[in-house]
Amino acid sequence: MDEILLDPEHSRGPLSAAAGGAARFRIPSWQDIQAGLRSLSHHDLWERRSPLDPLIYVVAALSVASAAVLGSLYGPSYEVSVDGVELGLVQSRQSVEAAIDRVEARAGSILGHSYTLEQDVSYQFALSQREERIPVTQVETYLFDQIGEVMKTSVLTVNGELIGAADDPAALDELLASIKAPYVNANTISAEFVQPVVVSKEYTSTSALKDVESMRAALTANSMERVDYTVQAGETFSGIANSHGMLMSELQALNPGVDVNRLMVGQTLTLSQAVPFLSVQTVDALTYDGPVPFTVEEVPDSSMYQGDTKILTAGVDGLATYSANVTYLNGVEQSRVINSTSVLAQPVPQVVAVGTKERPRTMATGNLKWPIYGRITSGYGYRSIFGSYSFHTGLDITGSYGAPIAASDGGRVIYAGTGSGSYWSYGKYVVIDHENGIQTIYAHCSSLNVKAGDRVYQGQTIARVGSTGRSTGNHCHFQVKVNGTTVNPYNYLP
Ligand SMILES: [Zn+2]
Secondary structure: OOHHHHOHHHOOOHHHHHHOOHHHHOOOOHHHHHHHHHOHHHOOHHHHOOOOHHHHHHHHHHHHHHHHHHHHHOEEEEEEEEOOEEEEEEOOHHHHHHHHHHHHHHHHHHHOOOOOOOOOEEEEEEEEOHHHEOOHHHHHHHHHHOOOOEEEEEEEEEOOEEEEEEOOHHHHHHHHHHHHHHHOOOOEEEEEEOOOEEEEEEEEEHHHEOOHHHHHHHHHOEEEEEEEEEOOOOOOHHHHHHHOOOOHHHHHHHOOOOOOOOOOOOOEEEEEEEEEOOOEEEEEEEEEEEEEOOOEEEEEEEEEEOOOEEEEEOOEOEEEEEEEEEEEEOOEEEEEEEEEEEEEEOOEOEEEEEEEEOOOOOOOOOOOOOOOOOOEEEOOEEEEEOOEEEEEOOEEEEOOOOOEEEOOOOEEEEEEEEOOHHHHHHOEEEEEEOOOOEEEEEEEEOEEOOOOOOEEOOOOEEEEOEOOOOOOOOEEEEEEEEOOEEEOHHHHOO
8 A cells, every 4th residue: 555665756766865866967067076076975886977077097006006016026035944954935824834744744644643854844035026935745745755764655555454565666566466476367457456455546544555475465465254155956055065065064054944854945055165365357259169959948738647758859059169268256157148149950849748738637647645644653663662773764753542634645556454474563454556657655544544555646535544463552564665665765855
């Protein structure tokens, strides 16, 4: 509602209002000028322009310029001497004293203790031209070079850690090259240190000077590091320990929860591996002949059972010339990138018939299962029983009287009855032929659920636990024969 603010008559500021609107456009009189000078700070820019102004500017500019010219020719300065040696002219003593402080601080940090320059620094006043003077950094460098405990050397650092210093940088370069050398051959296209390695000219304490052999010892020293290892098919605990230069007890100590007798493929073990302080990664460009793996083609076959396969055409690997870049870490291959392949002989694909016919339940799966679950009171092998030393042909598994005994796999019952003659000791027992070379026997039963000629499936109850025949308690004597020979059932059970 404040319409006054919008009125142009009232919109002028206080400065322009004081001068009056029309006065701004007439030639100013002397009185005007004097009044203007008196209230200079109250005038706006336009009104301060009077006829006298150019002259004032010229005089002022000339005096500033002449002062600058004279000042640049000669000025106060000091001749600096260190222990009587004249270094040159500097502009101020303070700048030299600040340089001394910096030198002492830097020397102190290099040496690890506070340091005071012993040199006698003196100053002689002199007028000099600017270009005659030396930069104070020149004084600083001179003072630094006077410190006997600190010297400019070639310093070797690995991963930021000081390894040592040498007077001759070539000695360090040779040392580094000799550490790479064992991993370099005619095919090597690059050899690099894994850790950042820096050789630089630096001021260091003279105590950092080391002979090359002690630096080599530090760089090639091994540290034992823990690494993960994945168990491959066919490997044993002792084999893994052996191939990694470890004792069984060491490997066991690193893997307390691992059953050394039951390693599984794909299981992860912790190994201890020697890793050099400075690692070398090399890349070799290799050309070599190698196999081209054959492919496998599957052909469905309705005359064969599911899970059964038959090779119709055996695959044959081809041959190719490969060109590859192989990356090694301390000589151990890490990765292989094949850049080109030139096939010399094409592989022959393997053709495999794969059964699609539904498998009857009473057919063997090929994998035995436990007939009952219980405590093993007698294992397979020689034992002393009933006062004589004899061979035990199976596993004795305890069970409560009447507990069901399951067929270990599918197959055909070839015997179910009470043992007589030399088989008297079996009591009531069952023999299943799994028709794959394997037979299983279940003895000392209290009752039998099957008869000879029956087909049974895996897991089917074929008998019940008892203590018939030569037995001192309820259990199942479980026996496995492979091609007519009794074997340790343990090796066929999960
Ligand atoms: Zn037995």
